[in-house]
Amino acid sequence: MNVSQDGAMTYARMSRLVSFFSGLLKRKKTVFSNVLHKMASCQPLYQHLDTQNILRLRRKSKMEDGDAVSSVQSQPSLMTPSDFDYLTVIGKGSFGKVLLARHRQHGGYYAIKALHKHTIVKRKEQQHVMVERSVLLKGLQHPFLVGLHFSFQTPNMLYFVLDYVNGGELFYHLQKEGSFPESRAAFYAAEMAMALGYLHSLDIVYRDLKPENILLDNEGHVRLTDFGLCKEGVAVGGIMHTFCGTPEYLAPEVLRGHTYSPAVDWWGLGSVLFEMLYGVPPFYSHSKAEMFEKILHAPLPPLSGVSEAACSLLEGLLERNVSKRLGERRDIVELQEHPFFASIHWDDLLTRKVTPPFVPDVTSPSDVRYIDPEFTLQPLPASVIDRSQEGGASQVFTGFSYMNKCTATGVIS
Ligand SMILES: *[C@@H]1O[C@H](CO)[C@@H](O)[C@H](O)[C@H]1NC(C)=O
DSSP states (O other): OOOHHHHHOOHHHHHHHHHHHHHHHTTOOOOOHHHHHHTTTTTTTTGOOHHHHHHHHHHHHHTTTOOOTTTTOOOOOOOOOGEEEEEEEEEEEEEEEEEEEEETTTTTEEEEEEEEHHHHHHHTTTHHHHHHHHHHHTOOOOTOOOOOEEEESSSSSEEEEEOOOOOEEEEEEHHHHHOOOHHHHHHHHHHHHHHHHHHHTTTTOOOOOOOOGGGOOOTEEEEOOOOOOOSSBBSSSOOOOBBSSSTTTOOHHHOOOOOOOOTHHHHHHHHHHHHHHHHOOOTOSHHHHHHHHHHHHHHOOOOOOOOHHHHHHHHHHHHHGGSSSTTTTHHHHHHHTTTGOOOOOOHHHHTTOOSSSOOOOOOOOOOOSSHHHHHHHHHOOOOOOOOTTSSSOOGGGGTOOEEEEHHHHHHHH
8 A cells, every 4th residue: 555645644633543542542451452553653554454464464364274375366456336236225324324235246245334434524433433444354253243355435435345144133033032031042142252252352342232233144143243333423421432322231331431341241241141031121221311320320120030040140240340240350261151051062152063043034145034124125325336436535544445355255256
């Protein structure tokens, strides 16, 4: 990447970004520290997000895994919006939309998240998007996480090309059934725990566990998505710059704006498990203020009608005192040892050998029956497709375009 050609990084912008990232670092465990250190070392900022470096790294790790790499080309060609046919809207937020798309040449299906640059810039969220991209670029690959294949941009839009996961939101199925039996809840909680434990092992705190980010794939396995991209940018007390969406699973220490550890995710998992077993989140209220209040202070509702093991796990995860919370000391290992997960064979789970308790009834990758009709009935927005102005970049998002060539070769050739 030629930095001078892409526009010089001004000192003001640089220092804003550096202070943003050091703010993140101060909050202890945080995202993508390698790049942050490099950024802080005053090199032209995004040089280190150079595609070739990332590809080299990824190829190296592939080789270490013993995979064939001969098909990986050294020069990736960047994608444009017209490489895809757009089939339907499958999600939407204040920054843009998520579209189901088919690659024209290869026929593969993807979820494309298309974001309007102007709304992101207006809300000063560009760092946040860069963070999300950075997280995704860290080469996250896990059976229970949605993967990123490419990103690219036009003068008006940013695009993330993600796995298309079409089994529906976990909570779509939960709402239909009211609650899940403990064995089914244990399966989902265990898969989520593995994904969260994997992120923690890379020093990433997921933090924003929420219903719309927990998906099922067509086989019925969990896939977490959306590493921190807001649907709504809501600031709480000026601290949670990146706080977004529904707060019902947020840990008390996050709401308070305290420093937090990966254990916030175990609180979140406790909330999700509670909702799977009881049909409602533990501290729910129609009023956001009241919900905050309950998360901070209300006693856990009585845990009737569930096993002793479920009770003890919920109490362990939904512990406000972080130093006493299950998972704070030895992370996922503490959960894996818990009696509630006694029937889970963790090695088989990780290799997707455990048969899911429920298989979504989808016939093909383009089957959108589990996607909310509110979205699928919408016309495709012309602005999102943005074919008229391809290949441009803006200074704000310099260095954004990216192709995960190794994954791409595996998926669409
Ligand atoms: C949290 O638990 C630890 C260990 O039991 C204890 O020392 C500490 O005082 C507790 N903190 C609060 C705020 O209750």
